[in-house]
Amino acid sequence: MLPPPFLLLLFCSAATALRVPCLSRRELLLGAGVGLPLAAPPSAAAKMPLSTDEQDRLDALSKFSRDTLPSTTLPSGVVVLDLYRGSGPEPRAGDLVYAHFKVWPRNFRSGTPADSSFLDTRPHEWRLGTPDERIRAGFDEGIVGMREDGWRRLIVPASLAYGSAGLTTQRGVALVEPDEPVFVDVILVDGGSGRCAEILRPAGVSEVGARRLKSISCVRGAP
Template sequence: MSENTNQKPEVDAPEGPAPEQLEIVDIVEGSGDVATAGSKVDVHYLGVEYETGEEFDSSWSRGQSINFPLNNLIKGWQDGIPGMKVGGRRKLTVPPTLAYGPVGGGHPLSGKTLIFVIDLLGVS
C-alpha cells in the first residue's frame, strides 16, 4: 500500500477468511490531534469489499473529504478511529456486525466484511 497520504490508497486483495473481529492497522502514524469517540472527523477514505477487493466507495473519487460526527458513522469507524492522530492513515477491516449487519439487512453491503483505508485530516 502506498504511504503517500496525499493520494488515493490502494488495497491489495486479502487472502484467507475474513476476520470476525475489527482489525486496526496503522499504515502511517499521524502526529496531530487525537480523535476521540466524541470527535467530529474530517477524513478521506477508500472502501473495498473483503471478498472481491472491489471498491464500493471512495471520497477520493469524489475529490472531497467528508466531515462527520464520529458517532453518526458505522460502529467499525466508531471503534476504529478513536486514538488515531491527524496526519495518519489507518486500515480498518470491519466485519458485518460492525458495518451494515447480516445478509438481508436491507443495505447493499449487508453481510459483507469491508476494508476501509482512512486518512485523518482533522478533528474538532
C-alpha cells in the same frame, strides 16, 4: 507537510478516478515505515464478542495484512492496522473530524471500492463517536486513537458495517453482500487542527453553501 503515504494515496486516488489505488504491496510497506513509528493500539469499550466461526473467518480474510503489519483486534471484532501514525492532534469523542475512506468488499485493493469519500471531492465529516450512514459503527470505533494525517486499515465485521442488508446501489446492484465483513482504508485529514473547517466551513457561509465547497486535501492551493 503531509506524510508520504498520504500524498501517495491522494495522488493515486485522484489519478485513477477513485478505482483501485496504485500502491503496490512493497510500496505500501515502505510507506508504512516512513517517518514515525506505528501508533499504539486504540482503546475501545468492550462489546459482545464474536462467535468462534466469525472470528476465524475474519482472521482468514485479514491474512494479507496480518502477515505484513502488526494488528490489534478490538473486543468488538474490529481489526486495526496502523500504516502511518500521523503527527497531528488526536481527536476525542464529540470532536468534529474529517477523513478520507475507501470501503473494499473483499480485501484491500480488491476491485472497485463499495464507497469512497474521494467521490465527494472532500473528506467526510462527522462527530467522532456518532456514526452516520456512511461512517458505520465499526468504522467510527476503529478510528479512535488515530492522529491527524494518520493512515489506518480496518477489517470490520458485518454487524458493525452493513449488516444483513448489505450495501446496494439505487438500482439494487450489490456493492457489499449481506452479512459480509468489509475492509476500510482511512486517512484522518483533520483531527483537530481545524484546517478542513477553515476551508470547507468558512465563517459566514451557510450550511448549504459549505456543503458545496470542495477540497480533497484541505490544503490551500492544492487539490
